Amino acid sequence: MSKTSTILLSATSLLCLAAALCHISLKPVLAHAQEPDQQTPTRTAPTRNPHDFLGLGRAPDIAAAKLGEPLYKENCATCHGPTARGAQGPNLVRSVLVLHDEKGEEIGPVIKNGRPQGGMPAFTSLKDAQIYNIAEYIHLQVELAANRGLYAHSNTMTSGDTEKGKTFFAANCATCHSVTGDLATIGARYPQPAAMLARIAWPSTPGPRQAIVTTHSGEKLTGTLIHFDDFETTLRTDAGATSTWPTPTVNVDIPDKLAGHRALLPKYTDDDLHNLTRYLMTLK
Amino acid sequence: MNLRILIFLTLLTSTFLLGQGTKPQGLDPKALTLFHQPADTWPTYNGDYSGRRFSDLNQVNQTNIAQLKVAWTYKITGIGSLRGIGNPVIKSTPLMVNGVLYFTIPDHVFAVDARTGKEIWRFDFEDHGGHLLGQRGVGMYGNWIYFLTPDGWFISLDSKTGKERWRKKVADEKLQYFTTMSAVIVKNHVLIGVGGDAMDVRGYLEARDPETGEQQWRWWSEPLKMGDPGSETWPNQASMDHGGGMTWLPGTYDPDLNLIFWGTGNTNPVFAGQGRKGANLYTDAIVALNPDTGKLVWYFQASPHDTHDWDNVETPVLFDMVIDGKPRKLLAQAARCGYFFVLDRTNGKALVSKPFVGTANWSKGIDQRGQPIPDPGKEPKVDGSMVDLPINGATNWPPPSYSPLTNLFYVNASEGYGVAYLYDTSPEPEGYAGGGSGTFDPRSSLMALDVTTGNIKWKHVAKGEGSEGGGISGGILTTAGNLLFTGDSNRLAAFSPADGAILWSQPLNARVSNGPSTWTLDNQQHIVVAAGDTLYSLALNRK
Numbered sequence: 001m002s003k004t005s006t007i008l009l010s011a012t013s014l015l016c017l018a019a020a021l022c023h024i025s026l027k028p029v030l031a032h033a034q035e036p037d038q039q040t041p042t043r044t045a046p047t048r049n050p051h052d053f054l055g056l057g058r059a060p061d062i063a064a065a066k067l068g069e070p071l072y073k074e075n076c077a078t079c080h081g082p083t084a085r086g087a088q089g090p091n092l093v094r095s096v097l098v099l100h101d102e103k104g105e106e107i108g109p110v111i112k113n114g115r116p117q118g119g120m121p122a123f124t125s126l127k128d129a130q131i132y133n134i135a136e137y138i139h140l141q142v143e144l145a146a147n148r149g150l151y152a153h154s155n156t157m158t159s160g161d162t163e164k165g166k167t168f169f170a171a172n173c174a175t176c177h178s179v180t181g182d183l184a185t186i187g188a189r190y191p192q193p194a195a196m197l198a199r200i201a202w203p204s205t206p207g208p209r210q211a212i213v214t215t216h217s218g219e220k221l222t223g224t225l226i227h228f229d230d231f232e233t234t235l236r237t238d239a240g241a242t243s244t245w246p247t248p249t250v251n252v253d254i255p256d257k258l259a260g261h262r263a264l265l266p267k268y269t270d271d272d273l274h275n276l277t278r279y280l281m282t283l284k
Numbered sequence: 285m286n287l288r289i290l291i292f293l294t295l296l297t298s299t300f301l302l303g304q305g306t307k308p309q310g311l312d313p314k315a316l317t318l319f320h321q322p323a324d325t326w327p328t329y330n331g332d333y334s335g336r337r338f339s340d341l342n343q344v345n346q347t348n349i350a351q352l353k354v355a356w357t358y359k360i361t362g363i364g365s366l367r368g369i370g371n372p373v374i375k376s377t378p379l380m381v382n383g384v385l386y387f388t389i390p391d392h393v394f395a396v397d398a399r400t401g402k403e404i405w406r407f408d409f410e411d412h413g414g415h416l417l418g419q420r421g422v423g424m425y426g427n428w429i430y431f432l433t434p435d436g437w438f439i440s441l442d443s444k445t446g447k448e449r450w451r452k453k454v455a456d457e458k459l460q461y462f463t464t465m466s467a468v469i470v471k472n473h474v475l476i477g478v479g480g481d482a483m484d485v486r487g488y489l490e491a492r493d494p495e496t497g498e499q500q501w502r503w504w505s506e507p508l509k510m511g512d513p514g515s516e517t518w519p520n521q522a523s524m525d526h527g528g529g530m531t532w533l534p535g536t537y538d539p540d541l542n543l544i545f546w547g548t549g550n551t552n553p554v555f556a557g558q559g560r561k562g563a564n565l566y567t568d569a570i571v572a573l574n575p576d577t578g579k580l581v582w583y584f585q586a587s588p589h590d591t592h593d594w595d596n597v598e599t600p601v602l603f604d605m606v607i608d609g610k611p612r613k614l615l616a617q618a619a620r621c622g623y624f625f626v627l628d629r630t631n632g633k634a635l636v637s638k639p640f641v642g643t644a645n646w647s648k649g650i651d652q653r654g655q656p657i658p659d660p661g662k663e664p665k666v667d668g669s670m671v672d673l674p675i676n677g678a679t680n681w682p683p684p685s686y687s688p689l690t691n692l693f694y695v696n697a698s699e700g701y702g703v704a705y706l707y708d709t710s711p712e713p714e715g716y717a718g719g720g721s722g723t724f725d726p727r728s729s730l731m732a733l734d735v736t737t738g739n740i741k742w743k744h745v746a747k748g749e750g751s752e753g754g755g756i757s758g759g760i761l762t763t764a765g766n767l768l769f770t771g772d773s774n775r776l777a778a779f780s781p782a783d784g785a786i787l788w789s790q791p792l793n794a795r796v797s798n799g800p801s802t803w804t805l806d807n808q809q810h811i812v813v814a815a816g817d818t819l820y821s822l823a824l825n826r827k
Contacts, residue, residue, distance in 0.1 A: 035418060035680050052368030054482050055415040055434060055462065085714065093714060094484060094526060099458045145715035146460060146482040151707050153721070158666045194705060194721055197668050201701065202724035208751065229754035229773035230747050231789055247747060262725050265701050266643075266672065274667045 050149020058102065065140040068133030075123055076134065084141040089120065093141050104135040111135075153194035157278060159271070165279025168272055176260055179283055187284040197277045201268070202261055211235060213243075214251040228252065310427040310443065311381045316469065318539055318602065323804040326380040326812075328534075329421050329466040330683065331801060334602040335536040337685040338762045339802045343809035344824060345765030349778050349788040353825040355810065356401030358394075360817040363408075366390060366416045373797045374814035376421030376466065377683070377759075380803045385812065386429060386443070387819065390416040390464070393431050395446055398805055401821060405446030411435045414462040415480065418681070420534065423467025423474060425494040430474055432463035438476060440497060452497040454478070459485050468534045470544060470575045473500060477531030477546070481593075484526035484552040484714055487567070489535075491578060501578035505529025505548050505566055514565035517588075523560040526714075528552030529567035533597040533681055538613070541630060543572045543581055545615055547597035551590045555664045555718025556708050563588035568596040570617060570625075572632060582632035585655050587621040591663045592646065592704055593720070594621040594677050601686050601693065602629060607736060616735055618684055618695040620677035621646070623656055624738045638738030640731060641679075641699050642672030664704035664718045675702025675720030683759035683799035685768070690781050692732040692741055694768060696756045699745075700726040728755040730770060732784060742784040746772055758813070759799025769811060771796025776813050776820070793818055 051059050073082070079089030092098050101107045108131045114122035126134070144150060169179070177183050190196040208224045213235050215221070223237035227244075233252055234244040256262075315327040319334050323341060330337055344352055360372050366389070378387035378396075384404060385396045393407040414434030422441075423430040428449065429441040436455030441448055454476060455461035461480040468475040473491040487505030492498065506524040507515040518524045528551050535546035551567040553559065566580070568587035573580055586596040601616045615629035616636075622644045626636035634654025647656035662669050676698065684695040701724040708717035726749065732741040748754020758771035767787070768779040774795055778788040794816030802811050811822045 048370070049368060053415075054460075055368065055413055055457065056460070056482070057413050057458070085710075085712065096459065099460075099483070142483075145717075148482070148716040148719060151716065151719055153705060154666055154707070160667060194668060194703070197703065198722045198724075201670070201703070202722065206750065225748075225752055228748035228752040230777070230786060231773060231775060252747075258725075265670075265725055268670060270661075270665065270667075270669050273670060277667070 051143070051147055053149070054147060056143065056146055060139040060143050061136045062140065064133045064136035068130075068135070068137030071126070071130055071134050072137045075126070079120070083144075084138050092138050093145050098138055098142065101135065101139070104132045107135040107138065108132070153192060155192060157193045157274065160274035160278030162275070162278045162282055164271075165275035165277070168276055169279060172264060172267075173260075173276075183280065183283055185284060187281045191281070193277050193281065196281055197273055200273065200276050200280065201265065202258065204258060209254050212253040212255075213245070214253070215245065216249050225252075225254070311424045313426075315381075318537070324380075325382075326378070326801045326803045327424065328379065328468060329377050329423075330534065330536070330599065331377075333470075333537040333539065334686075335534075335599040335683070336601055336603055336688075336762075337683055337760060337799060337801075338687050338764075340764045341802055341804055341809050342763065342765040343804065344763070344767065344802075344811065346767065346780070346787060348824055349765075349767065351824045351826065352778075352788060352790070352811065352822050354790065355821045355823040357821070358396050358401045358403070358819045360389065360392075360394075363389070363392060369416045372817045373418075374817065374819060375418045375681075375798050376814075377799045377801050378812055378819065379422060379424055380801070380812070381424060381443070383805060384443070385819070386422050386424065387814070388419040388421050388431065388466075390419045390434050393422060393429065393441065393446065395443070396819070398803075398810070398821070401819070407431070407441055407446045407448070409433050409437070409439070412457070414457040415460075415482075417462070417479075418464045420464055420681075421466035423469050425469045425474065428494060430467040430469075430476075430494075432465055432467065432476060434462050434464075436461055436463050436478070438463070438467075438474075438492060438497060440494075450497050452492070454490060454492070454499075455480070459483055461485060463532075465532055466534050468537065468544075469494065470537050473575050475535070475544065475575070477533070477535075479530045479532035479549070481528050481530060481550060481552055481554060482715060484528065486525060486527060487529035487531050487548055489531040489546060489573070489578070491575065503571075503573055503578040503580070505531065507565070517563040517565045519559075519561050523564075526552055527560065527564060527567055528554070529569075530595070531597070532595075533599065536600050536602050536615075537575065538602055538629060541613070542574065542576070543629070544575045545600040545602065545629065546571050546573065547595070547600060547617070549595035549597050550587075550593045553708070553713045553715060553717040554593050555591055555704060555716055555720075556706055556713035557589055557591040557663055558709075559712040561589075564590070568594060568621070570596065570600050570615070570627070570632070572629070584625065584627055584632045584634065584653070586617070586619045586623060586625060587658070588655060589658045590621070591658075591718075592621070592671065592673075592675075592677070593716075594619070595680075596620060597681065598679060599683055601684060603686050603688065603735075605688075605691060605735070607635075614735070616686060616693050618679050618693065618697070618731075618733065620679055621656065622673045622678040623647075624693070624733050625654070626735050626738070627654075636735070636738040640695070640733055640738065640740060641697050642701075644672075646671045646673070664706040666706050666709060668703040668705050668721070670701055670703050672701055674698045674700040674723045674726060675704065676723075682757070685760035685762045686735070687762040687768075687781050689762075689764065689766070690732070691735055692781065693735050694760045694762065694770075694781070695731050695733065696758070696760065696770060697729045697731050698723075698726065699729055700724055728757075730756050730760075730772075730779065730784065732781070744779065744784040744786075748773065755795070758796030761800040761802060761811070763802060769800040769813070771813075771815070774815070776800065776811075776815075776822070790820075790822065792820060
């Protein structure tokens, strides 16, 4: 069995998923895919429920699915596979009947009566409530495949070499960074490998940037960019005064704090990134 | 009141009101042309069949652009937040026929007087599921309007009244299909595509009868059974049956060749290729089909064995050009996978295959046909694999433009780096099975590409990032007034098509969210553009 399905099957992860379905606490995956939406970015990003966003219909009943899991394992998994993706019996996650089922009205009769022609026995001893719970467990398997907002990065790495990461760091990073100084506890701050990799590749800090604006008359002002585009530049100086100019009339100098990182982006191999991630995760 | 008098008064009032405004009338089929649609009409999503989004109009031009002002606005009211999405955003390009604009958001169609911006009618639909991500607009045939809903209903409306004529189910939202396309009318065929890749289903494209709505043909994005041409690019029947390849953007049409050109979307499962080894035809491709039969004539695959969600639906733009003394019928596409392709549209042979964003480090170069060769070493990995494209790709649905005055192809592009992760390592993964993360060193650019070489002639990188407010947005329109219109920050901006200089801009209430379009009414050229929930019409202020 794959690692992913192992993760998806555990009871604790079901509870996490229950929390996620309610609160959407897992964040690393992009919820959009066909196209980025064109909502004008706002300073407070709206909390978007990926289940609703994707139009996935009724959300599965997590409590019922949890009760249904052992029943499914006992009665169904041999033929339909541990996560309902099929074995000698059909895949249920991609089943048109399952996808059309709302609350067991389609799945229920099949469990109860079986499909003698297809070799599926009738499960006459299962009570209605148990059948409902099994149906919800199957619906949860559909949700886990279809709702990419519930996907999560792995917490463990399968590749990367600490020693090679150390060598790469010494050759490429050590002129600006120190493993006993600014990065001494980086592994504790980014314990999740994908978050660490992103931090290594592009450690941009969200929020307004600092800039030096030189006006037409030669005056230099230092402060925070409140607004900056091809047309208008608004700067709040360190003293608190705010000024706006047409962008073409001023020179806006934004110190490039990420020049070193930018220069490395085209040079990294995936191995370099994995090695570096491994190495920096040891710094706690 | 006497009932007869009431009826009389109602009739009188409605006649009076209609007399004040513009009466919707049908679309003359002669307005549907390969190039050069009539000046007073924008009859289809891209204006004409070519997808160039180039207009012959030049009343608004470089010498008078400073006088271009907002003539009217139409703001969507009374609809509220869309399920799972938020505020309504107009992504559709309005058709303009006989003085009436027809445009959409998911579940809603609007008919608005093109002279005044006053609403004539509105059609409201209540869906029972489906993804409300976008709606590209309506199609029109004579007096009839065609509209697709998030839950796969194909609806015909009377353009005069907005009243429903009939509806047909064309896609099953329970299988996670959803429909957003602006129908393309070719002869007596209404062409409609589908979206939806949350589950693993087959893409298809349909032709329907404009009068009855009945299906004329359906073309599937994958071969139907093992042994069929193209099936050798799949390991087994099940992988083809669940292979994706959605057809969610309007294609283009050459009446002389009698071919439609359509882009197909990403392969499914999206980020996991281990269960579908092979090139996975005809997903992530440009296909040329006979519009009368739905039969494949040629294909060109932009992203073979796609494992990065690089829908290849971006407009296949048609243009004619003389190269080395020979007139050529060409097709160009700036693809989401980062390559720019120029093909001979009579046979699909490539003239240009060249990355326009990054180096396409996911590919090991191109094959003899000019198709990229995917690098297995850059498929998504459990620990991540970095590509020199943003994870959402180099470009997306916002329409590009080609100007015959400059012979340049214009596209709004995203540059940077992204990391693709594999989550489902099982032999037969399902759904997305992975995902993207990070956009490193992001840049938002307007690019002009030389169609004979694929070289970048000029590039404008928008200043500002994130909360500062900068960024290129929406689609592109070029005109014979030597102007290029697109969104930049919260403005509609006019650029010089020759060199990318910014000539003019108009602040809007939000980012440009559709492709700008243009037409002339009463000897006045209008530029129409949407930003969020508001449609803007601009014209020269000649007072």
